[in-house]
Amino acid sequence: MVTVTRYIALIWTKHDTDADISADEVAGYDAFARAAAEAGVLREGSALHPVSVSTTVRLRDDEVLITDGPFVESKEQLSGYFVLECADLDEALRWAARIPGARHGAIEVRPLFRDHE
Amino acid sequence: MTAEIEGVFRRESGRVVATLIRFCGDFDLAEDAVQDTFLLALRLWPSEGIPPNAGGWITTTAKRRAIDLIRREVRLGDKEALMSRLETMPENLDDWSDDRLRLIFTCSHPALALEARVALTLRTVCGLSTAEVGRAFLTSEATIAQRLVRAKHKIKVAGIAYEVPGPDRLGERLGAVLAVVYLLFNEGYAASAGPQLVRDELCDEALRLGALLHTLMPSEPEVSGLQALMLLNHARRAARTDPAGDLVLLPDQDRSQWNTGEIEAGLALLRRAARAGSVGQYWLQAAIVAEHARAPTAEATDWPRICRLYDHLLSVTRSRIVALNRAIAVSFADGPAAGLRLLEPLSAQLDGYVYLHVARADMHRRLGNRAASAAAYQRAYVLAANDVQRAALSRQLDAATRG
Numbered sequence: 001m002v003t004v005t006r007y008i009a010l011i012w013t014k015h016d017t018d019a020d021i022s023a024d025e026v027a028g029y030d031a032f033a034r035a036a037a038e039a040g041v042l043r044e045g046s047a048l049h050p051v052s053v054s055t056t057v058r059l060r061d062d063e064v065l066i067t068d069g070p071f072v073e074s075k076e077q078l079s080g081y082f083v084l085e086c087a088d089l090d091e092a093l094r095w096a097a098r099i100p101g102a103r104h105g106a107i108e109v110r111p112l113f114r115d116h117e
Numbered sequence: 118m119t120a121e122i123e124g125v126f127r128r129e130s131g132r133v134v135a136t137l138i139r140f141c142g143d144f145d146l147a148e149d150a151v152q153d154t155f156l157l158a159l160r161l162w163p164s165e166g167i168p169p170n171a172g173g174w175i176t177t178t179a180k181r182r183a184i185d186l187i188r189r190e191v192r193l194g195d196k197e198a199l200m201s202r203l204e205t206m207p208e209n210l211d212d213w214s215d216d217r218l219r220l221i222f223t224c225s226h227p228a229l230a231l232e233a234r235v236a237l238t239l240r241t242v243c244g245l246s247t248a249e250v251g252r253a254f255l256t257s258e259a260t261i262a263q264r265l266v267r268a269k270h271k272i273k274v275a276g277i278a279y280e281v282p283g284p285d286r287l288g289e290r291l292g293a294v295l296a297v298v299y300l301l302f303n304e305g306y307a308a309s310a311g312p313q314l315v316r317d318e319l320c321d322e323a324l325r326l327g328a329l330l331h332t333l334m335p336s337e338p339e340v341s342g343l344q345a346l347m348l349l350n351h352a353r354r355a356a357r358t359d360p361a362g363d364l365v366l367l368p369d370q371d372r373s374q375w376n377t378g379e380i381e382a383g384l385a386l387l388r389r390a391a392r393a394g395s396v397g398q399y400w401l402q403a404a405i406v407a408e409h410a411r412a413p414t415a416e417a418t419d420w421p422r423i424c425r426l427y428d429h430l431l432s433v434t435r436s437r438i439v440a441l442n443r444a445i446a447v448s449f450a451d452g453p454a455a456g457l458r459l460l461e462p463l464s465a466q467l468d469g470y471v472y473l474h475v476a477r478a479d480m481h482r483r484l485g486n487r488a489a490s491a492a493a494y495q496r497a498y499v500l501a502a503n504d505v506q507r508a509a510l511s512r513q514l515d516a517a518t519r520g
Contacts, residue, residue, distance in 0.1 A: 005276040088278035
C-alpha cells in the first residue's frame with residue numbers, strides 16, 4: 001500500500017513587503033526549492049505579493065462584493081506556498097521545517113484531496 | 118463469565134487491533150472487527166467455554182470479520198486489493214511487538230492534540246471502551262467519541278504513517294510517547310478535578326502501558342526511567358491519604374505503609390538503566406523519588422544529593438517547575454531562607470501555580486514569618502484543584518494563623 005499524498009505548505013510570515021526579505025533568505029528559498037526538486041518532492045510553489053495588493057471577493061444575494069485587502073487581517077500573512085508530494089506526514093513536516101520562513105514565521109502543512117476522494 | 122470474557126479481550130484486543138490496522142490501514146475497521154468478535158464471544162463462550170487458545174480464536178475471528186466488513190462496504194474504492202491483503206495477515210504471529218509499537222507511536226504522534234493522543238492511546242492501545250475513557254477523564258462519552266473520530270480522521274487524511282520512527286527521530290518521538298504515559302499516570306496520581314485525590318484505575322493503566330513499553334524497548338533508559346518513576350510514586354499511594362481521605366504530606370507519611378515490592382522494582386530498573394546509557398529527565402526524576410524512598414525517616418533524607426540531581430534535571434529540562442522543586446530541596450539542604458531566595462525569580466511566571474504558594478508558605482512558616490505564611494496558604498487555597506488538596510490547605514492555613 002504505497003501511496004503518496006500531496007501536501008500544501010502554507011508559509012505564514014510577518015513580512016509586509018518584499019524589501020523585508022533578505023538576500024540570504026531569498027538564497028535559502030532557492031536552495032530549498034532546488035533540494036526538494038532534486039528529491040522529487042516539489043510539485044510547485046511560489047511567493048505571493050504582499051496583502052497590500054490583495055483583493056477579496058464575496059458573492060451575496062447574487063451581488064459581487066469586492067473589498068481591498070486580505071480575507072483575514074492578522075500580523076502574520078500568507079506569503080508563499082509549496083506543494084510537496086510525500087509518502088507520509090512526517091516526511092512533509094521534515095521538508096516544511098527546512099523552508100526558510102519556518103525560522104521566524106510558521107509553516108502550516110495540509111494534505112490536498114486525492115483524486116478519488 | 119462476562120467479566121472473564123472482558124478480561125480476555127482487555128488482554129488480547131490491543132495486540133489484535135495493532136496488527137489488523139497494519140493490514141487494513143484503518144483504525145475504525147480494525148476496532149469494529151474486534152468489537153464484533155467480542156460480541157460473538159459473549160454469545161458463544163458462556164455455553165461453549167473459553168477456547169484454550171483464546172488469543173488465536175480472537176485473531177482468526179476478527180480477521181474474518183474485517184474481511185466481511187470490507188466486502189459490505191459500499192463506498193470503499195479498492196475492495197478486492199484490500200481483502201486479499203488482509204488474507205495474508207498471519208494468525209499465529211510469534212512476535213506481535215512491532216505492531217504494538219507502531220500503534221503506540223502512531224497514537225502519540227505530535228501532530229495530534231495532546232488530549233486526543235491520550236484518549237486514542239487508552240481506547241486503542243489499552244482497549245478501554247469509549248465510555249471508560251470518558252469516565253477516566255470525567256468527560257462525557259460523546260465528547261470522547263468525537264475526539265477519537267477527529268483523531269482517527271486526521272491520521273488517515275493527513276497521512277500519519279503507521280510506523281516506528283527511524284533512529285534519527287526516535288528520541289524525540291519516544292519523548293512524545295512517554296509524555297502521554299506520564300500524563301495518564303499523573304492524572305491518576307493527583308486528579309486535576311473531582312472529589313478524589315488518587316484515581317487508581319488511571320495509575321494502573323499507565324503502569325500497564327509503561328510495563329508494555331519496557332517489554333518492547335528494554336534498552337531505552339528513559340523507558341525504564343519512566344517506569345521506575347511511576348512505580349516509586351505509586352509505592353507511596355497508601356500513605357498519601359489518611360483514613361478520612363485527607364492528604365498526608367511526604368514528611369508525615371507512615372513509611373511502613375509504602376509498598377516495598379514496588380520500591381525494589383523501581384530501584385532495580387534505575388540501576389539497570391544507568392548501566393545501559395545516558396540518562397534523561399525521567400530517570401533523573403525517578404532518582405530523586407528514589408532518594409526519598411530509600412530514606413528510613415524524613416530526617417534521614419539525603420538533601421544535598423537531591424539538590425545535585427535537581428541541578429542535573431534543571432540543565433536537561435530548563436523547566437520552571439523543576440526550578441521550583443529545586444528551590445524546595447535547597448530549602449531543606451541549606452535552610453528556608455536560601456529556598457526563598459530561589460523562589461523570588463520564579464514568582465511572576467508561576468503565580469498561578471498552586472505549589473509555588475505552598476512552597477513559599479512552608480518556607481515562611483519554618484522561618485517563623487506567620488503573616489507571610491498565612492498569606493501564601495490563602496493564595497494556594499484559592500488555586501487548589503481538588504477537594505482533598507483544598508481541605509489540606511485549609512488545615513495548614515488554620516495552623517498558620519493560630520501559630
